[in-house]
Amino acid sequence: MDLNWSEDESTFRAALRDSMARHMRPGWTLDDRDMPTQADIDAVKAFCAALGEEGFLTPHWPIAYGGRDASPWEQLVISEETWAAGEPRGGQYMNTNWIGPALMAFGTAEQQAQHLPPITRGEVNWCQGFSEPDAGSDLAALRCRAARDGDSYIVNGQKVWTSYAHAAEWCFLLVRTDPDVGKREGITILMVDMRSPGVEVREIPNPFAHHLIHEMHFTDVVVPVTNRIGEENRGWDIVRSILANERVGIARHVHALAVLDATVADADDLGIDSDDHGLEETIGTAYAWCEAARSLNYVAVAERIRDPYGARPLASVSRSITGPMEREVEWACQQILGDQALAAGSEADRQVVTGTSSMIAAGAYEVQLDLIARLTLDLPRSR
Secondary structure, eight states, X not given: OOOSOOHHHHHHHHHHHHHHHHHSOTTOOGGGGGOOSHHHHHHHHHHHHHHHHTTOSSTTSOGGGTSOOOOHHHHHHHHHHHHHXXXXXXXXXXXXXXIHHHHHHHSOHHHHHHHXXXXXXXXXXXXXXXXXXXBSSSGGGOOOEEEEETTEEEEEEEEEEETTGGGOSEEEEEEESOTTSOTTTSEEEEEEETTSTTEEEEEOOOSOTTOOOEEEEEEEEEEEGGGEESSTTBHHHHHHHHHHHHHSSOOHHHHHHHHHHHHHHHHHHTTOOTTTTTOHHHHHHHHHHHHXXXXXXXXXXXXHHHOXXXXXXXXHXXXXXXXXXXXXXXXXXXXXXXXXXXXXXXXHHHHHHHTGGGGTTTSOHHHHHHHHHHHTSOOOOOO
């Protein structure tokens, strides 16, 4: 396939860059993406509102829902440019890439009317309540319980490793509504107002100072049945669709390349000669992994255009290379800069601290390999 961008796509990229340059907060970095302060939360909403006003937030959405039916390639252009700039959309990339599309595909007309316009205007932050203490890689083992009580559900349980929970107005929550059936058959999706009584968000202390993660506790939280997406106990099919979208089109390779470029430049400033230190192979290998990740991501997007449901195995293939790519870049940073790789504020610092964790986030590496084996190669489960 041709991996070169068309003239129209290149024109779109240039216009997007111009818009971002005019509306981004000066000095924004990837460290700000997690919105640790209210000022960051406000900056994200202002930026996304400006993008929405100029048609750059949800152009890939159907016209009926506030988009303009743009190609998924333009969606990928947005991802590449925002990641290169430190993801100034904060957590709103989730809104535009899979929460909104899930509502279009499975939500009611009333739900769509309530929730899609604020997303297109950049007015709302969402989080997704998926992982639990005993349901991470095996997400279907979740136990957060929602018991039906008339026209409401009563939710009790816990979610962990949740990004953006502190800033979210709404949560896309996976709950178990029937504990007596197969674990994939008793799952339901609810939209939970994070301001509801009984919702508690706690930051999880972690060594990755660059990344905020949270646990959420739900104690007798009342959620109207009208906030259910799709049918009761049929949420797993929606989850599969969301996870496929989550794993395709996130341009982490762009940031990894930026880290490598910055690290090589830092080495030059420090007088480190890669030739003298035998680092050419290390640097070249890291760049090769970034290029491989880019190429596979593009192939997965092309396949999603051709066959949205058939792209799921390729989504796992694309995701499976992202973790090793991040780890290779982390290794290269350490080998090039040594102790200087941990200099506070450097691009290498974030990569060294968080690179290995990317083997787990958004689907553990081993789980992705298992999915590839089963869905693509028709092999038995590894466990």
